[in-house]
Amino acid sequence: MRTVLIVSIAVTMFASVTLSAAETFCFTVVADPHCADAATKGIEAYGSGVDRFLKTIKTMEAMPAEDKPDFIVLLGDVHPDALKPRIAEVTIPVHATPGNHESSAAKRVLLRSLFPADFKVNEKPSDYYSFVHKGVRFIAMCDAGAGGDHIGHLCSEVTEPPGQCEWIEGELRAMEPLKVVFAHIPAEPDGQDRDMHLSRNDSRWFNALVKETQPLAAFFGHLHHPTSSYTVGRTQVFQVRSCCWNFEKAPIGFLHCRVKDGELRTREILTGEYAETR
Numbered sequence: 001m002r003t004v005l006i007v008s009i010a011v012t013m014f015a016s017v018t019l020s021a022a023e024t025f026c027f028t029v030v031a032d033p034h035c036a037d038a039a040t041k042g043i044e045a046y047g048s049g050v051d052r053f054l055k056t057i058k059t060m061e062a063m064p065a066e067d068k069p070d071f072i073v074l075l076g077d078v079h080p081d082a083l084k085p086r087i088a089e090v091t092i093p094v095h096a097t098p099g100n101h102e103s104s105a106a107k108r109v110l111l112r113s114l115f116p117a118d119f120k121v122n123e124k125p126s127d128y129y130s131f132v133h134k135g136v137r138f139i140a141m142c143d144a145g146a147g148g149d150h151i152g153h154l155c156s157e158v159t160e161p162p163g164q165c166e167w168i169e170g171e172l173r174a175m176e177p178l179k180v181v182f183a184h185i186p187a188e189p190d191g192q193d194r195d196m197h198l199s200r201n202d203s204r205w206f207n208a209l210v211k212e213t214q215p216l217a218a219f220f221g222h223l224h225h226p227t228s229s230y231t232v233g234r235t236q237v238f239q240v241r242s243c244c245w246n247f248e249k250a251p252i253g254f255l256h257c258r259v260k261d262g263e264l265r266t267r268e269i270l271t272g273e274y275a276e277t278r
């Protein structure tokens with residue numbers, strides 16, 4: 001087994017304004033663990049999907065104290081049935097959101113059961129939820145619709161309870177000056193009708209709401225491409241690479257985030273690369 005590869009690359013972004021004196025803390029963003037996936041050709045050395053996810057967590061455990069994350073934001077396509085037998089090895093708190101691989105009611109229930117402190121609104125089961133950590137509001141949207149559709153939907157018969165859009169509007173206008181929003185399927189930056197993204201009109205609605213309410217950052221997964229980012233108004237939006245596999249043999253890894261003086265600083269940490277590119 002190769003030693004875990006930890007390579008920081010220059011993806012450091014800053015919010016354009018200081019909005020609040022929130023406490024300094026770190027969190028990480030992990031996309032598409034695909035825990036049920038078998039060893040992937042070219043990166044067999046890192047084991048199965050769940051092995052690669054747990055290795056990602058081990059990398060965080062080995063970080064110096066000042067970098068250790070308070071929690072992981074997990075951006076969907078979790079495969080909760082494959083993670084469940086090894087959930088005891090998840091040593092860092094996780095806040096997850098459903099992916100299109102969690103598009104059935106049964107998988108949603110299983111995902112909620114792994115993270116029982118989350119997935120509630122007004123104490124009732126919900127596929128979307130929020131929490132406040134050290135003064136920052138984290139808003140977990142559910143944009144994976146029924147049937148495993150690769151195009152995202154904020155309204156779907158499988159998403160419980162109805163009313164998510166009104167709930168998101170309320171959350172993004174809540175009192176905390178610093179907010180972070182995350183979901184599995186990325187909004188389309190220009191509001192176009194495009195595969196693998198949030199539907200055209202949901203994207204336009206979301207982008208306008210972000211422009212108005214100015215959260216610190218938004219994070220999405222689903223694409224399995226090297227991490228990229230862009231801005232919507234003052235908000236930095238990230239499309240985060242998978243920690244399990246990526247197209248075109250791009251390395252696997254996660255995003256490390258530090259909130260300090262009301263700003264967000266990020267860097268990528270790579271945890272593996274394909275044999276052909278090593």
Ligand SMILES: [Fe+2]
Binds near residue numbers: 077099100101184222
């Ligand atoms: Fe996905």
